[in-house]
Amino acid sequence: MTQRNRNTLIVIFLLITGTIVGGIYLLNSFLSALAPDKITITKYEIKSSDGFINPITIEKLKVDSIGEEQRPVKYVIEYLTTCSIKQPGDKPPVALNKIKLNEPGQYTWSEEKVHIPILHYDLSRSRTDSIESIIWSMGQQYFDICPIKFEPGNWYFITFLDPQIVGAYIFVDDKGTLNQYMAYSGVSPI
Numbered sequence: 001m002t003q004r005n006r007n008t009l010i011v012i013f014l015l016i017t018g019t020i021v022g023g024i025y026l027l028n029s030f031l032s033a034l035a036p037d038k039i040t041i042t043k044y045e046i047k048s049s050d051g052f053i054n055p056i057t058i059e060k061l062k063v064d065s066i067g068e069e070q071r072p073v074k075y076v077i078e079y080l081t082t083c084s085i086k087q088p089g090d091k092p093p094v095a096l097n098k099i100k101l102n103e104p105g106q107y108t109w110s111e112e113k114v115h116i117p118i119l120h121y122d123l124s125r126s127r128t129d130s131i132e133s134i135i136w137s138m139g140q141q142y143f144d145i146c147p148i149k150f151e152p153g154n155w156y157f158i159t160f161l162d163p164q165i166v167g168a169y170i171f172v173d174d175k176g177t178l179n180q181y182m183a184y185s186g187v188s189p190i
Contacts, residue, residue: 039160039168041170042178043176043178044101044102046099046101046158047097047098048098049097050095051095051096052085052097052160053087053094053095054085054160054162055082055083055084055161056082056099056159056161057080057081057158057159058081058082058146058156058157059077059080059157059158059159060077060079060154060156061076061077061078061154061156062075063155071120071169071181071183072157072169073119073120074117074118074119074120074128075117076117076118077114077116078114078115079112079113079114080112080114081109081112081147081148082110082111083107083108083146084107084108085099085106094106102145102146108142108143109142109143109145109146109147110142110143111147125166150176152174155169155170155171156169156170156172157170158170165183166183166184167183169181169183
């Protein structure tokens with residue numbers, strides 16, 4: 001084989017390899033864009049890979065029963081707090097990648113003591129009492145930091161008003177470790 005043929009084969013091999021690697025990268029990027037936000041919750045903050053622009057609500061639950069997915073299916077919401085993100089009125093909303101629970105930021109918190117029985121099945125949750133309405137916190141007190149603290153032995157449910165995510169169930173074990181169980185809606189962002 002001549003040097004010219006060898007160089008031609010090397011160039012063709014590199015072009016084919018580059019095309020395959022580039023195609024895999026583009027396919028991975030496309031599929032990543034369809035995936036729901038990656039949300040991480042700790043005792044001190046809530047992080048999102050795409051950021052938050054909508055309110056976040058943390059509900060403290062009194063659990064009656066746990067389902068097959070190891071998350072509550074029947075419970076009562078006893079308390080809720082809502083984080084409202086401050087947005088400029090004359091500009092597009094700015095997404096926050098992180099909400100600090102123990103520090104002030106570009107948001108305010110409100111709280112409300114409630115008694116709302118819930119049944120969570122498949123991809124939705126519904127009230128089991130006679131009042132059927134959207135659950136919103138309309139507390140009159142506002143706080144700079146989150147008024148709720150994650151306590152050992154308790155369940156919490158966090159909603160993000162994201163069509164792809166129903167919410168995140170959090171269980172705090174006896175050691176104080178937060179165990180996160182995400183509930184996805186199956187809705188595509190497109």
